[in-house]
Amino acid sequence: MKRTGYLYDERFLLHDTGPDHPESPKRLKAIHQGIKDAGFLSKLTIFQASRADLKWVETVHEKNYIERFEAACRSGNPIFDYPDNRICAESYETALLAVGGILDAANRVLMGKLDNVFCAVRPPGHHAEYDQAMGFCYFNNAAIAARYLQVEWGIQRIGIVDFDVHHGNGTQHIFEEDPDVFYYSIHQHPTFAFPGTGRAFETGSGKGTGTTRNYPVLPGHGDKEYHGLIQRDLIPVLEAFSPDVIIVSAGFDAHVDDDMSDIKLSTQGYTRIMEKILALADLYSNGRVISVLEGGYCLKRLPELGANHVKSLLGI
């Protein structure tokens, strides 16, 4: 059994998106309940979040954007940048806690105290751009973690695997020109899904040409197609890059019962994806995996998806 960390903090529930918003605190409660009911809490190193130092957020986001976000939350305005992005007075602090928790998780893995970690955070991050909130995301958690690993830990090569059903436009754009961060995303084809980016011809730019890879999946496809492309493409591509650490942008909205997409992954399909990524990490990254929650909105399925995710990380 691996030494797996679990970042969970009830303060992540304070980011209130109002009634009927899919990115609700209930998502996190469902995941936590699933992990608890499966009896995994005693096997995990559970820790709470501490507020991030702003200097790390600034490695990814424009200072003015961070200030705009803080001001918007203070103002009482329920919307930030796009109507999708519902905020409350606590959203800014919650987002800072999520980042802080993830950086703490990274420290624990890099210090060797943990093998891997699941960061069950809200709000999610992968749509957040340098200077713009998008798709329920404010601070790009995974991107800030990658920058932190580079700057604080001097990690050379970082792989980000994003299996949220939506393309992580923010993460891609932030590392587009960085040859040391490989962004690999599998998502529903952008003609049929938000946000409309992540086409196969987007492969990075400048020095980073070739270290961005997008694999759009057509509506209606599921386990078979995902596993085919993982075998055929993701594994050889990441083997060639050989990341020192893998960050997973874990979105569970490609599940067949999640109405956010037309992708039909099964619960077992999700487990198999994670197992493949973990096997890669064992071979090339010393097992170091930092998994960060992105989307996933089916409250009925999130408990089992969360529990299985943690089970895979534990290797049991």
Added chain:
Amino acid sequence: MFISKVMTRNVVTIDKDDDISQAQEKMSKHLIRHLPVVDENNLLIGIVTDRDIRSALPSSHFIEENGPEEWKRFSTCKIKDIMTKDPVTISPQDTIQDALILLFKKHFGALPVVVEQQKLIGIITVRDLLREFINVLGLEEPGTLMGIIVENKIGQMKKIVDAISEENISFGSILVSRYWDEGRRAVFPYLLTQNIGPLKIKIKKMGFTLLDPMEW
């Protein structure tokens, strides 16, 4: 939308007494395929295209066999000898729809934009139209495309637009395919949101059919 709003204003032009190699240089430097030919008063007298140049030059195989001096011999040909004189033009007061139909019908890639006495003020190319197409589709804004089948009768679109507006969702664009099936149209709203789950349910409850994305 008027041509004056969409056209490229800083036109790269060429002189009729310049030679082919100068035209080639300009095209590759600016990544373009059309050079309007103007006189000293910036009056349009012709147009030279990438294809005009290629057909005036010997093939690269021929040059390989016969030496680069062969290429020099041809590349010093004058523009005035290969250009199309009095090309088809368009006015800044014409519309983007005019350009679309004209370029399509004539198999052209570009139209010089002129005002009275053939004074060149711009050029409109297929690329300008592509850019506007991306613009009207709203593709550069984050959103989700929906496909809805409706009966071909008055008032259907209003119901859909009302339903979407009630959900407080902004439109990036809305396309209608008029002849989808017999008597039915397909409506494609591009919505500036990630969250279309509740809307999908609502549209279905209203009696509309959502189009299977794989049937688009």
